Amino acid sequence: MPSKDLPASSQDQALEYVTSCKLPTTWATFEMHAFVELATGKEHIALTLGDVADGKPVLARLHSECLTGDALFSQRCDCGPQLEMAMQKIAKEGRGALLYLRQEGRGIGLLNKVHAYRLQDQGADTVEANQQLGFAADLRSYSLCEPMLKHLGISSLRLMTNNPRKIAAMTGMQIRVEEHIPLIIERNQYNERYLNTKVSKLGHLMQPDL
């Protein structure tokens, strides 16, 4: 086992910083920072570009894991294109941060998301499917963002999101959201109902196409 590279300032009760490396991508070479959540052993990642610890608001994306959208090109949701757009915007500015949070399926996990997708194939919407499985519509928590951002020296964000819950969660911690930047993705026949349900039932800030 490689020894952990742990500056004292990175220690936190909920989260431990492990190490960093370079991550060359199509758009820029990011710095990738690895963290482990102590209670669950879940591994989380932050990508940064440029000097994000200079005190100025940082262009940022708090992205929840979506294996199907982020890695498997699924058109059922807008996650993959949002991830790509966020990384491109950060690369264009030459400065920013992306937290990749391992809370797949709005926190219900990958296998339950497959169950939920099956129920949606049979007519349920994304919220009804969660409820039929005995889950709340959204089980995610953004509390880990605080120690991750603190470790990176970030205290204020220009946040790329359509989700008001994320903005509220940041404001509830000691993270200022100086600006909210929408990330609107093209609709298709497979994601249309999902996006409309996010607007009507989850309060997302997009124009419904009803």
Ligand SMILES: Nc1nc2c(ncn2[C@@H]2O[C@H](COP(=O)(O)OP(=O)(O)OP(=O)(O)O)[C@@H](O)[C@H]2O)c(=O)[nH]1
């Ligand atoms: N349970 C469940 N999770 C889903 C479904 N579709 C996508 N997800 C998950 O939803 C999460 C993304 O949430 P979204 O509500 O699309 O977007 P958001 O991150 O809250 O908001 P934005 O910042 O605007 O993207 C990821 O964890 C996906 O895996 C679904 O039908 N059911």
Ligand SMILES: [Zn+2]
């Ligand atoms: Zn998705």
